Amino acid sequence: MAFTHLAEDGSARMVDVSEKVPTAREAVARGRVILGDKVFPLVKDRNLPKGDLFGAARIAGILAAKKTPELIPLCHPLPISKIEIHFALNEAEKSLEIEARVKTVAQTGVEMEALTAVSVAALTIYDMCKGIDKGIRITDIRLLEKRGGKSGEIILEKGGLHGSQKA
Amino acid sequence: MAFTHLAEDGSARMVDVSEKVPTAREAVARGRVILGDKVFPLVKDRNLPKGDLFGAARIAGILAAKKTPELIPLCHPLPISKIEIHFALNEAEKSLEIEARVKTVAQTGVEMEALTAVSVAALTIYDMCKGIDKGIRITDIRLLEKRGGKSGEIILEKGGLHGSQKA
Amino acid sequence: MAFTHLAEDGSARMVDVSEKVPTAREAVARGRVILGDKVFPLVKDRNLPKGDLFGAARIAGILAAKKTPELIPLCHPLPISKIEIHFALNEAEKSLEIEARVKTVAQTGVEMEALTAVSVAALTIYDMCKGIDKGIRITDIRLLEKRGGKSGEIILEKGGLHGSQKA
Amino acid sequence: MAFTHLAEDGSARMVDVSEKVPTAREAVARGRVILGDKVFPLVKDRNLPKGDLFGAARIAGILAAKKTPELIPLCHPLPISKIEIHFALNEAEKSLEIEARVKTVAQTGVEMEALTAVSVAALTIYDMCKGIDKGIRITDIRLLEKRGGKSGEIILEKGGLHGSQKA
């Protein structure tokens, strides 16, 4: 078992994918923002006419997914063919779930794109709420699903925020 | 209590800081990467000659801090005057702690810069280890300390990874 | 009368502002998107729960204002201290007015930042509506107001979309 | 008739193009800069040895076309295979016409790339001439031609500034 991104001498490298055939790929990632007692009711009960809180976080996440190879040094540039970001409030935990779903047809997968989208959407929520409570936490950023490529389908956890639980 | 980044009609806006006087500011943020049983020993026992795993994550985090206003829509561009990123392994939790410390002399604080540095350093670790285990989780990204500006010093938790616990 | 951005031999240069004292500056710019008969009623009568059409254009415009020195070759990087973008529908012309208001404390003005914000917000509206009508036009992008610096206050036209006419 | 970039609940999304087959595509866009009485003769009669006014605007437009997916939130990253930008002076209107022609082989079109190139080239002209007249207007940015993909060839207006009218 070895680090694919490190050469034998330990130096970082971008893995060679030039021999691989482009295939359809998909990744779903999720994370949670613990909003807490002060921020949660304000987010939940918002009757904001334009709702730019989630709107801004969604756009930030989509743009960040496209910036992944610029942010994560050893990521390959990929022709992303779809990005969707969904939000769901969790009353019990006073938290906000964020899920990103990314697709491509490429030689390598879009896990990092999905994880980056979730991370930056979460940071945007933090930024817009930090005037109320600086103790907000971003947590549990992880990969849920991955499809395509040599390893086929991997379901670590089932995604689907765009279904019934949606904010 | 209201969202400073939303106008009365709910639309997003970049808050006006033009009347504020630039002061010295600092922020410390931290996060944790749960490496798990497969990845932790490989990271811990690495006798990699160049150690590019932490090195790459550190550079990625530093560059990301400088990109914060490009990633987080309502953040102000700031003349960052210092960025440091530290790592510490936690044997019990098989995890890696990441701490960022950012300074500026500006009209607004650098919390988002520190949180963004931690997030992108953590994503870089995930990327370089995902070939071994895709179940790695990024968790507990939060602000520890904040100094300067109208609110003065706020210590939510005491930072200091660059001390004894350092990786 | 000469081009300040061209040296005597006609070569492009970034004008020297190092001797100028930073002062508070503001610029207001406006533009219009001619939506036409097909798109206008859909935009006007939208009872979209999250209204991400204007939300996305606003975020795109704010981010673009911060990218101005990267897009316009001879623009100076500036510490933008505020950006606001407003929209207003014009029933008679079946059009959408977009107005950007940008502030800084710097050695040079923010006209280009305001004009860039309007342009990119307008392009984003075009992008999101082009599936319905490709004949949409972006027109009348111009400076309305400018304050601060040697030339003081210049009012070419009075801004104020954030007032009564707001969408 | 619906907004393809908005999900049923009104949230923004990047449209899924992963099922589409890459085909050759082309788009031509045009816009006009109303230079006015003061600036027009200086641009027209320039006997600038290096002519960096149009040169700078052309490079800015080409670079901006490549930045389109970074500027317009829901645009897909595309492997642009050609960009050309042409200028033509219009004596009667004291204006400058700017036309961009962009090609790709991809799953979606390059309309936004051509419109973005025109917009940023126009903003660059404004920037370089604003020291002489701040009343310059950017107007009539629109799509002229589109080729390739499911909708085939669409000619809204015939392009061709690179022909006889060229500056």
Added chain:
Amino acid sequence: MAFTHLAEDGSARMVDVSEKVPTAREAVARGRVILGDKVFPLVKDRNLPKGDLFGAARIAGILAAKKTPELIPLCHPLPISKIEIHFALNEAEKSLEIEARVKTVAQTGVEMEALTAVSVAALTIYDMCKGIDKGIRITDIRLLEKRGGKSGEIILEKGGLHGSQKA
């Protein structure tokens, strides 16, 4: 013999590659940093635990290769499939050799990506050593090898720093 990047009237253009078939391509470039008497021994005898000097330069070079179409106005965006950067110290010349090897499957080559990677890695070395000696020089940046496309294999000089001479 003519400049492919200039139209007949001398204006810059991005060459049309839309008719070309994507093929596997590779480029190897090299450059040298003359460190001099003060800096060379410090770099050579470093027993730095993390060796972030070369690590930082390597990451900077890899990220810069991916930014090539953003930096070099007429370069096409390409799906880079591999980047490797190698260093070798030259005792006799008190210099550091930097070699970049880049691969893609695309309609045009990656010479500029390899040259840009070498240049930015060299600038990063300069930056990190300039506190000791500002007289460091970056020199002899050139293409060594090029494979793929119409011109086939071109060996101007044989690369291979990743072999015996490696730092």
Added chain:
Amino acid sequence: MAFTHLAEDGSARMVDVSEKVPTAREAVARGRVILGDKVFPLVKDRNLPKGDLFGAARIAGILAAKKTPELIPLCHPLPISKIEIHFALNEAEKSLEIEARVKTVAQTGVEMEALTAVSVAALTIYDMCKGIDKGIRITDIRLLEKRGGKSGEIILEKGGLHGSQKA
């Protein structure tokens, strides 16, 4: 004598400049592109109406100077107040000299900005001429002058391409 950009444990860091007072600073850097027998006469005898060869390289260099903190990991973001780039042909050496002059008022200097401008202008020349000769070399990139800050004026070599030798 130690590397200011490496902490005691060898890890990279962005040096703390928050205690330093902003002062006027200037840097001049130069480099040479060895064009060779095939390319030199074409560049020299160009009677190109728009001369976009040098124009494109100049714009690329100016934009790159503004991107320095994004390219060079440990560079501080700076409010650049002037950038000029000059070219001079050298008949004897069949080469092109490139000189960049950058100014700021900041807590740290602009050496890296000037060196980056020269490097990217040189790469742009290479790119536009590589269709004629791939053996072009970029060489002798170095700092000539530096003014401002604690170290005051340092003249390693006298700059001044904008004088008599200008291309």
